[in-house]
Amino acid sequence: MADDPLPLRRRLTATRLALAAEALLPALLPGLGVVGLFLALALGGVFGLLPGTLHAVLLGLFGLALVLGWRRVPAALRLPAEPLARRRLETDNAVPHRALETLEDTLSGSGPDPVAEALWQAHRERAAQAAARLRLHGPRPVVARHDPWALRALVVLALVVTGIAAGPEAPERLRDALVPHFGKPAAGAAGDAAGYTAWITPPAYTRLPPLYLGEQGQAPGQPLRIAAGSIVMARLHGVGSGGVAFGEDIVPLDAIETGSFAGEVPVRAGDRLRFLDGTSEIASWPLEVLADKAPTVAFAAPPSATERQALRIAYLATDDYGVAGVQLSIRLAGRGEPLVVPLGGATGRPEAKSVTFRDLTAHPWAGLEVTLELTATDALDQTGHSAPVIVTLPERQFRHPVARAIIEQRKRLVAKPAERRQVALALGDIAARIDAYGGRMPVYLGLTLSAITLFRNAEKAKDAEVVDLLWEIALDLDEGRVPNAQAALRAAQDALEEALQSGASDAEIARLMEELRQAMAEYLQALAEEAMRRGFDQAQPLPGGDMMTSRDLERMLDEAQRAAESGSREAARQMLQNLREMLENLQAAQGMMQNGDAQALNEGMNQLNDMLREQGQLRDQSFAEQQRREGGTPGQRGRPGQQQSGQQQPGQGQPGQSGQPGDLSGQAESQEGLRQQLGDLLRQLDEAGLPLPDALTRAERAMDQAREALEGNNPGAAAAAQGEALSALREGMQALGEQMAQQLGIERGQGRAGSSQPGSERDPLGRPRPGRDYGSGDDVRVPTEAEARRVREILDELQRRAGDRSRSQDELDYIRRLLERF
Template sequence: MVWERAARAFWPLAALLALGFSALWLGLVAPLGAALPWLAGGWLAAVIVAAGLGGWRYRRVRLPEALARLDATLPGRPLSALSDRPALGDDALWRAHLDQMQAIARTARPVRPDADLPRRDPFALRLAGMVALVMALIFGGAGQMGQGLRAIAATMTPPPGATATATGPAWEGWAEPPAYTRRPTLYLNAMAEGAVLELPKGSAVSFRLYGGGAELSQDIGPDEGTDPTAPAFRAERSGAIEVAGRRFDVTVLPDAAPRIRAGAAPTRRADGRMIQDFTASDDHGVVSAQALIELDLPAIDRRFGLAADPDPRDPVRLDLPLPRGDRREVQGQLAEDLSRHPWANLPVRITLRAQDGIQQVGQADPMALALPGRRFFNPLAATLIEMRRDLLWARGNAPRSAEILRAVTWRPDGFVADDLYAQLRGAVGMLEAGPLDPDDRDALAEALWQAAIQLEDGGLADALQAMREAQQKLSEAIRNGASPDEIQRLMDALREATDAYTRMLAERGDGQDQADSPDRGQQGQQITGDQIQQMMDEIQRLMNEGRMAEAQALLDQFNRMMENLQVQQQQGQGEGQGQQGSQPMNRLADTLREQQRLSDEAFRERQRQQGRQGEGQDGGEGQDGDSLADRQGALRDDLAQQQGLMPGQGSEQGDEARRQLDEAGRAMEDAEQALRDGDTAGAMQRQADAIRSMREGMRALGDMAAREGQQGQQGEDGQQPGGQPGQTAEGGQAQSPYEGQPMLDPLGRESSGGGNVITNGDPLAEGLDPARRARDLLDEIRRRSGQPDRPQDERDYLGRLLDRF
């Protein structure tokens, strides 16, 4: 009630004080000029009136008023009833009445305050004052408040010497460096006497002269202003500025031209894209950079289709990618596909240029080279590309191209497909119809390009495009936070597209130009189909665990790898040992993933059973158990079939792999029986044993495949290749495939044994994978949580861990 009465009485005073403080704190007082005394006086009078009215309206809260306010919120007004006295005596009815009132009084609660300000302030002036106060606290400052107070004081008592100052000359000056230098504007009046003024070249200097006695002279740059009271000029050279008896010695800092340098000569990727490294620098930052590509006409062999004078064509200008932020030192890479340009594979001169904020240009030495473009190995495809080049070189080559095209398409049976033959014959008709206009020439060039692609790649181009689209859709889904079902569907589509693309590459026999691929790496280091599948499995696992940022980074690396993929079928020496190990490993990996999913479903089924038992229900579990048992049995049968096709019989690693898989099969059989008996806990324990045995079998199989591949290469080259698992050049046992790091069990303890690793240099093979340790630890927790002989508290704790992770 105290707050209510104070708010009703003094809200106008609070609003006026908030507005006045906000005006001072935001610096809105000083610019008012002659109107300031009137406004300040009116505000002060309003404050006095509001304070007086508030003090007259405010009434102190008394105890009876507070009791009456509380009593009004209770039914029957019990507080008043308890203070009453009976007129006819204290009988049982009166005591019962008092007891009832006391019970009601005990239910009393604090009364919510209500000042009813919206009715008293219909224009919300109090809210305007609060908003102004908040804005002042955010954007204002003590400096603006001090200026306002000085302005108010000046209206009441002029400072000593104000009359003399008003009659003398006054001035203000500013120096604004160019925006690209990112330097602040200087206020010349605040500079110390005798200080040297250092300005970047091109800085804008401006003055404002008050009164008629101030004069300005300078010798640092040409005048730009026409108003004698507001002179302005640009700093171009060192010198001095004199204004009203004040001298500024100015040093103009020179702005050096930007520098740019190309890296190694441009390289061509397998898909024909040009890659050019460059470095650029500037004292204030590079604003833009370009690569200028011009035809090197004297270096061209002017024969055949290039003998005619070329049609005029503008140079190619490509913007170089520059980073955001600081651009004083820039390292970048230009990646551009110029395979379809008329100058592809012809001599050109590439010049890199950089520009700074004042249009100064730095230029690198021109590089003479053949413009990187796609190369065609199919003879007919190469012929079509050459005719396309001749047409784009000069439209006068149309008759010659028509003759060559007729010769190429003679007797097409078994040489040219029917649909392609029809397209080429249509091109012959267009070439022989008469002079080509630019639009017809470009359309014909595009048709020849598509025909050459079809001949060179067959369906490979479509498969590559499908794979790229699947990659882009999956990356976009990860970035946009799509649902797990949508991400899984896109991941399956990417697997199918990648399988189709790698299969077609393998059928083509790796016809890419290996010498032109900069991403090939060290000699003998190749990407195999198994390694591609392992990389995709790792992406899948990261997404299943919710580690989307890591999955996106690995997917980006996968995309870059697939752009320059060179797939070679694993053909071992003698009986093809490499291929013998690849298919079993892939099938085992699929079986292991299916067993892990089945174990997770068994764990969820056990949680549902425990929930039903807690609610007093005991039915409904036989059908689910039989379904899981049937799937477990089918998985066991599939593993048995794989064991019959397992390679390496008689070798140490092969026998070890068979033994581990036998144990996995027995564990699966026990898990199936436990599921049929309704013992979900026992089934989970045996499933964990099966998973562990399968992993050990896969490790042994991988060691066998790596050792056989190493021995085959050693027999072929006469020496042991470095960096491969197996034996060293001296015949001893090699170090751990994790570069000397010890193998650890799920609890972090050292253990012996190797692993099936990827040796293509990607991050999956660098060091011990912490995610693998986490996965093994999760399997161990799942196994222990399914053991009924463990204490209930321990199993509850393990269950909470599984729920969380």
């Protein structure tokens, strides 16, 4: 068809190829089924279980089936004839009258016939127009006609299932399927196809991850360092008999199916871990079994007593895997059984560092010399002991005289139980002195009940109850409800610290934090009530001390809660320990009332404050008289010491007011009276056994000189002497303040309240400067919300990397240490 257009020729060629494809796919289908079945068996590991001869025979059968299945493929590879392609195009496009064959035909006839040629030409043109509209169609093989049972779907399903099951072993199984191993015994005997799946699980208390053995973990030949008590979990396949050996000690595994053995074997002593097929070694690793060491513990600081006579214990305990518990043993010379006090702070981590407080003032051994020893235990109940420390157990000093008498009888009952009747008589006498304890009915009933109990019971069974009751009565007399509030506060602090150490949930931390807030509020309220009951102004700033308000304590709790929520629980624990120490020392002002020396200092400070005010008024009057005599008007020039002058209280006479202008006898009498007050104060301090500040002695001499100048009608000299007296009084007041600070065990300048440096928010007396408030928090670095969120992101990333087993062991150990620390 030389005159055919090129597009028609291309369509014919494409149609011939489509017809060839339709014939090729049915010819390939039987052979593809054979190949799919072979691959499914290979991926399923069937050929690896067969002897070499049977494997070879099966390969031959599959080869023969493949040849028979593809016997029609050569014929299907030939292109169909062009007439078939033309007919296919005409059929697919519904071209009438065999238009494509018309284009191939010629006009028959012996001679030219113009009419016939014109008709023929018109017919060919219509056929060419029809051929120009032809559209190609793809191959349409009818597979279902050649596979009516849909066996092809089963082959595809088998390939998918076995391919997933084979996983990374698929290439190796395909190679084994193509190469038979002649001489290989049947499945279940030892041979080259022996393999294993194994890992080592350390004890749970070590918190170590499982260690995988093989290509995906610790390759054979690499050294193993395994904690004692670990379990080797192994499964051997393709073996005749499986076993695990530690050195020369062989442990057989249990058969689970033909050719497979598995079991869990505890790690034993040995220098090498081996997997065995009978006596043949499959894989081995150099082995070192790490024995669990006993923990160590020591006092981080010498045990000491707080302001409330609680025992402060700081310790550091370490273990190779985790400290399970720490306890304090208290032993009294001559007593066999020690007193064991559990301590918090052990959370199963390799290091436990904590500061804890225990109130042992109620124990009969309080005030005696005892030996303290720390004991740490690990998960295997191994123990470690600290070096013994000899201390005097803190003893409570009762202020109330009746409370002291009750405690004396309590000690007598504990030390000499046989004298319980004498103790009962003494308690009855104390109860009879109703005025001594303000007629408080609970005290009377408690003492009477204790006396009756001791009289009626000749045995020691009830002594412990009486001892506890007497302690509660003495505490109530001495401090009201402060001890119970303090005990509740300590319990809330212990519960919160334990929750932070044990990794409790955020909701649990928030709940315990709220309980601590309530306990702290009740404790502060009890302190305030007790201070008011004893007539002590708790709001008075302590010289050299650290001013602290409930807002400061609330702010510290808020910081600790934010640190815990951001994941920095160790930092939150440290903040809570600092808060605990501050609360333990909070009753320093109350401690001033525990002895006469401190009370005398407090009264002396108040008297000196009044003297300063009166001395300033006297100097102002002397200065005014001097100005009048010199012809000036009082008040025209600045008067020294004006800041000490104040308004007179109603009913008080102004010194010198009774005299006429120029008469200084009244001022001299007032000055002498002030000097006598100072002398009385000095005698009181001396009788209390307190050192007398030299400044107060100078103030007394200056007052005497001022009196003499006033009697000599010399106001100028009097004003100068009075100014010296003012300066000396200020120095004496400062010296007394330092003695008060020493009574409280506080160094001057300690804390932000005592700071008088430029830019400090408080003045030297601990009061806020103008425009400032207590506890501004500028001395505490509070993380911002963005910083807290960044910390959380870093912790999440560390935890993600810790779970990535593809990382090196050194990197995983480093990440684990970071997570344990933060």
